[in-house]
Amino acid sequence: MAGNSIGQVFRVTTFGESHGLALGCIVDGCPPGLEISEADLQVDLDRRRPGTSKYTTQRREPDEVKFLSGVFEGKTTGTSIGLVIENTDQRSKDYSKIADRFRPGHADYTYHQKYGHRDYRGGGRSSARETAMRVAAGAIAKKYLKQEFGIEVRCYLSQMGDVTIDKVDWDQVEQNPFFCPDESKLEALDELIRALKKEGDSIGAKLTVVANNVPVGLGEPVFDRLDADIAYALMGINAVKGVEVGDGFDVINQRGSEHRDELTPEGFKSNHAGGILGGISSGQDIVAHLALKPTSSITVPGETINVDGETVDVITKGRHDPCVGIRAVPIAEAMVAIVLMDHLLRHRAQNAGVHTTTPKI
Amino acid sequence: MAGNSIGQVFRVTTFGESHGLALGCIVDGCPPGLEISEADLQVDLDRRRPGTSKYTTQRREPDEVKFLSGVFEGKTTGTSIGLVIENTDQRSKDYSKIADRFRPGHADYTYHQKYGHRDYRGGGRSSARETAMRVAAGAIAKKYLKQEFGIEVRCYLSQMGDVTIDKVDWDQVEQNPFFCPDESKLEALDELIRALKKEGDSIGAKLTVVANNVPVGLGEPVFDRLDADIAYALMGINAVKGVEVGDGFDVINQRGSEHRDELTPEGFKSNHAGGILGGISSGQDIVAHLALKPTSSITVPGETINVDGETVDVITKGRHDPCVGIRAVPIAEAMVAIVLMDHLLRHRAQNAGVHTTTPKI
Amino acid sequence: MAGNSIGQVFRVTTFGESHGLALGCIVDGCPPGLEISEADLQVDLDRRRPGTSKYTTQRREPDEVKFLSGVFEGKTTGTSIGLVIENTDQRSKDYSKIADRFRPGHADYTYHQKYGHRDYRGGGRSSARETAMRVAAGAIAKKYLKQEFGIEVRCYLSQMGDVTIDKVDWDQVEQNPFFCPDESKLEALDELIRALKKEGDSIGAKLTVVANNVPVGLGEPVFDRLDADIAYALMGINAVKGVEVGDGFDVINQRGSEHRDELTPEGFKSNHAGGILGGISSGQDIVAHLALKPTSSITVPGETINVDGETVDVITKGRHDPCVGIRAVPIAEAMVAIVLMDHLLRHRAQNAGVHTTTPKI
């Protein structure tokens, strides 16, 4: 059934396959009067775009986004915004050899079983290319959040393979193709990627998303909790296998007296909670981590079956990233921005104008 | 805005505060003709119920669930099922001392800021007591999944503090109050809990949920993915700070050639993916892990502020679990069962009767 | 699938059958801080309640509503509000004779075909008794609309059989058991009802709902239009077969030059549109009409089939209204109030704080 939408008040619905005519999405529920241009979206699309550095795939996808509706004289009208990116560099030939077999670690098998009839070109709908539209939609959310509330949603690479990154210098993040916040780790990352390319293999990664200036009070108490919606949004990114809020899995071995963030008149003393208590934002930085698996698009031969159930070999030729985690940085930002946007508008629906003791959003 | 529902085709909406008159929920979308009785639900409610062992809180909540509608002559009618549990052992006096102050690590502060007006008795809506209704609703889903598809959703304690549990003997799980699948770890767990009680402190935990016999094909490809919905459902449980599917955070340091699950005519060779590929179930066991924080309801004094912003001390008296993770076992099962139920019905909506090459659900 | 909810931001979900233990509903999304008591709801419940005059059924249903959650110290908390009404005067014996046959004009046949297994006692879920919960939920919406925006939603009987009512004196409406706004028609209505009782037959009715002080700007432009949502809400009331907004079916023979409501600096010159243009409220009174069929619960014998497909006679004994339209007055008000409440909160979500040229809600 329908399953290509995220958000309730601010809702993004996407369409498009890797090698179809175009990708597109509808952004529904954006407030009117927001100044926005295609260039605002292009910045993040370019950050996600492959072919921009030697560390990512050399496919060239210009990813030029176009507004088809919802923006008039440079401002949103409040009606639904239609966006498209035409697919130009499709080269479906590269994929023809795997049309009849299921690449292990990919969605080929599950799509085939679910739908019977699938677009096998480049992964079709399961291709990471679909995330371009999430980034485009997220850029609209990011602009609104920044302009109206001063909220910034940013992401960085916090680990790749065994290269852990602990020092966070935000100024560094956009200075290198790894979105790495620690300059001293760039060489290790470079070496790791070069070794993987030689081997034809790939590696996983961990990303950290931080949203600051988020007002207190976002999130519903039981089911549409802010942490649950962030987990949903991040786990929904291709290749993600784990999501943490705040201290995440470290809490297993923490004591209550250590984990709880004490309050003082000046604010919280710590942020083990990652900015969310009882599913509701606390006014602290929202901090989330995500783990991305190593892509299965590798040249190391693997065993699989074809549509007739026979054993066959598979090698994914073509141009692929050794670490898809890198390019997920703008996607993770976009997803968290979409969730925050939705919750901000939701919060405003319920609370504005009713009680006066709470700071208004 | 509305935020107390989970599911789209099979939808559960809950209400009720810890110390109000009653908890309740509406289960909407259950197929007609399912044989069900209150006793079917009581089994899981009793597994969640506090006061059943010396390791959990000594509050006694009989948690007797009652069908108010939707079941006629022992079978579901297909219309909405109303459920209630009356609150009997309320003792609101215990909580009166913390009405004006925000317990660190609890949702007191965020509720106060969000709503202005909050029910402070026992955490009100943020109390884990609310999860009783999730367990009740989940029991209906579990019965349907088991009966119609042979699906079982089970959960066990996989870590508490530094006590890790690797051996999984399902027969053990229900034999001890920890839901621990390894008999050899029971003594260590017992010691840990006793030490914490003495200290008045608490500890985190890790749980593992496994669903077997899940048909291939459940989950939508982009946003309503099965993994994303499981992440949403589990992160929405009180105290959860992290969720993993399959290998989870271990993927960060895996190679693609190692992570991908190869296929043979007999099936997959491994299950690093945790039974989900591209957001869609693969027919393997669904495996998910969750991390639960140590409860902040401890007697170790902490620093906080009151509603006037002044520094005050806080000690949570009352009867609390040193490890809330234990009682989350049936809750985690219920949440995953609700998600699977919703996706099974969704899948049936879209796919039945159209293409014939795919195994029908 | 799930289908017992109305509204998106302010959402009402109901449960309960005519002769089950209780009726209930969850009102989710109500802003916090609204002063509300059970007595506020009882007023409308009593207006809907049967047995209050000789013109309606003599069944006695005290319909005492109880808050189970969501209200604390006399004010809404912002969390989900649980409501129940226990069924006391059930007398299921009255209905036992029709358990195996399908009353013509009732939902017996369609429920049986849809669900296979149905609660036949008093119509089960299809009973008009279910609307008590809509009235209770609507009363919460009405109180909020009145208090925060001065909006009033009122309804009157505008026709019964061939007795048309053109004069609208709002002060009269609550003075007589017909909700008739024209005192001079009371005698004709009384005669009609008495004649029907003698014949054991029933009659249809037309109601008119008016909402005033509705701010301009409510409603979404394409699908969640205010007029479409009102049509949905009113057509969803038992027995309703037609809905009009503004001039309704009269527009078929109107000219454009006659229908369009011209604007002057003082406001609109007329209100043919019924307060809605392009799906969005214009700031004028919202005016809608609805047509209710004559109930099929009559003593005039009718022909039908039983569950085995054999021809049988049916007479609906029991205590029934000759004109169910009368009691639908508070239901129609409730439904329109729920729709307006939802749209007010929705509007606030999208628009508040963004553009400054538009009057704020």
Added chain:
Amino acid sequence: MAGNSIGQVFRVTTFGESHGLALGCIVDGCPPGLEISEADLQVDLDRRRPGTSKYTTQRREPDEVKFLSGVFEGKTTGTSIGLVIENTDQRSKDYSKIADRFRPGHADYTYHQKYGHRDYRGGGRSSARETAMRVAAGAIAKKYLKQEFGIEVRCYLSQMGDVTIDKVDWDQVEQNPFFCPDESKLEALDELIRALKKEGDSIGAKLTVVANNVPVGLGEPVFDRLDADIAYALMGINAVKGVEVGDGFDVINQRGSEHRDELTPEGFKSNHAGGILGGISSGQDIVAHLALKPTSSITVPGETINVDGETVDVITKGRHDPCVGIRAVPIAEAMVAIVLMDHLLRHRAQNAGVHTTTPKI
């Protein structure tokens, strides 16, 4: 907030303004394996298209629809279907004179008040041109309904001004530009339209939609009733002011003994109910009527105000239909088809495979 979608399991979301770059929509939830081509959609688009006869506007809009995704090798894949129609004949000059004033009877005023910032070119989002995408999406639903269930959804003109049409000859409907099922009324309709053109005025219309072969059991019992969803869908069409199911407003003066449709072993004896009982399809023809107002796009001068609140005159130049009701025929069919499609898939979700006494869908 988000408000450009219809349907839950089969969901259509549209975007696009009258004079923007393109119109588009996403059809989400269509089952896989349905053979479909752009030509299948074009048939209905051409029926809706202006400029095809002398009775409708002479604007020429080729309305060529293009699949951007979701269809592969001539069959739906089960993923979201992206559709666009580029706007070619825009002529925004025609509308420039009315940019600063509110055309009476149009949505100019309400859009301005709601959004502050509106696309005034040709009505922007409120233009009937938006309905092209509903027709395109509806054509997909129609094809599926026809192919899988033999369901046909058809519509005809049942009244225009004072020309009533009682004889229904389905073979006639597509033979004349009025979609009139009675050949003997063509001359009267021709005269009426010619008179209106001379006067520069417009007229309302009544349409009747009939769906046959609809299985019994579609529709949810309380809120997502089939009749309520049809009312929502039809009232949501531009210019519609009234909707009836079955006998509609005639029920006001019917007796219960006359209205109820008696059952015999061979089926129902009559169809006053219009194929829906208790919100659920009865297996009879679904019959609904809708009333469309006369368009306000006329050359008869009218009084209005401009954005500064000053009195001004307004004349709608340009190329407009004297009776917009005519072109709404394929739109009404599309909307009912979308509703039926959604309910068929919903019904399948809940009911398949559970109880065996009910005919399966």
